[in-house]
Amino acid sequence: MLSKCLFPAAGYGTRFLPLTKAMPKEMLPIVSKPLIQYGVEEALSAGITTMAIVTGRGKRAIEDHFDISYELEHQIKGSDKESYLTEIRSLIQKCTFSYTRQIEMKGLGHAILSGETLIGKEAFAVILADDLCDNPCGETVLLQMKRVYERYRCSIVAIEEVATEHVHKYGIISGKEIDSNVFMIDNMIEKPKIDEAPSNLAVIGRYILTPDIFDILKTTPPGKNGEIQITDALLQQCKKGMVLAFKFQGKRYDCGSVDGFVEATNEFYKKYH
Numbered sequence: 001m002l003s004k005c006l007f008p009a010a011g012y013g014t015r016f017l018p019l020t021k022a023m024p025k026e027m028l029p030i031v032s033k034p035l036i037q038y039g040v041e042e043a044l045s046a047g048i049t050t051m052a053i054v055t056g057r058g059k060r061a062i063e064d065h066f067d068i069s070y071e072l073e074h075q076i077k078g079s080d081k082e083s084y085l086t087e088i089r090s091l092i093q094k095c096t097f098s099y100t101r102q103i104e105m106k107g108l109g110h111a112i113l114s115g116e117t118l119i120g121k122e123a124f125a126v127i128l129a130d131d132l133c134d135n136p137c138g139e140t141v142l143l144q145m146k147r148v149y150e151r152y153r154c155s156i157v158a159i160e161e162v163a164t165e166h167v168h169k170y171g172i173i174s175g176k177e178i179d180s181n182v183f184m185i186d187n188m189i190e191k192p193k194i195d196e197a198p199s200n201l202a203v204i205g206r207y208i209l210t211p212d213i214f215d216i217l218k219t220t221p222p223g224k225n226g227e228i229q230i231t232d233a234l235l236q237q238c239k240k241g242m243v244l245a246f247k248f249q250g251k252r253y254d255c256g257s258v259d260g261f262v263e264a265t266n267e268f269y270k271k272y273h
């Protein structure tokens, strides 16, 4: 059973400054919902109801969003505006939210390790909320990954092909296709230069991790940019056993970049508003 999803949400969101000076980047709106709410909805679609959020200083708005605002409820009670709260009310009812703080910003691997206290010794999902995934005609990306996990019971990363000039922005994997869209990873490198990239298969912000990753992370030295990288820890896990990469169905928007954010906003407005 996969019952918990970790959301690393302590990053500064520097690409959106000055907007993110006082506002968490995870609260950036795609039309009328913040990015992190789309992530929570995706986790729920995969049957996950425990949301474990790794926050940092200045991220209080995330906790307030997944809580009841009594003043607001009182103000709009009985009016037609109540319908705007239907979705978030239902999420709050179905899910539990727990939080821990990442005290120092030492990379994604360090953020995930900071969440150990909320996860314990079970396999868990990870969603990077600024990668917004949409698959209007089928299952959500995390639900597709859960099905792969149920079959193989090992760590899984979601991948997509990217243009070679973009490989330096991602964790890049190589591996052998063992099943339709499922690759057994034999190498992975965090943000390689074009000539060092083992392929153009890029990891996007969806992972299912087995809990032994925490012990590996504890001994993973700082890598690219002096940060503890989940990519490096996964390569270790891969050498000890097996890690899979899954080429998902659907579209991913890089909402950590202004261009991706604007594209997602326009498409979600056209499709869902």
Ligand code: G1P
Pocket: 108, 128, 131, 169, 170, 171, 172, 190, 191, 202, 203, 204, 205, 229, 230, 231, 256
């Ligand atoms: C992180 C990971 C990287 C992955 C990317 C997906 O990088 O370190 O391996 O490809 O997320 O969005 P970041 O975007 O935090 O620099």
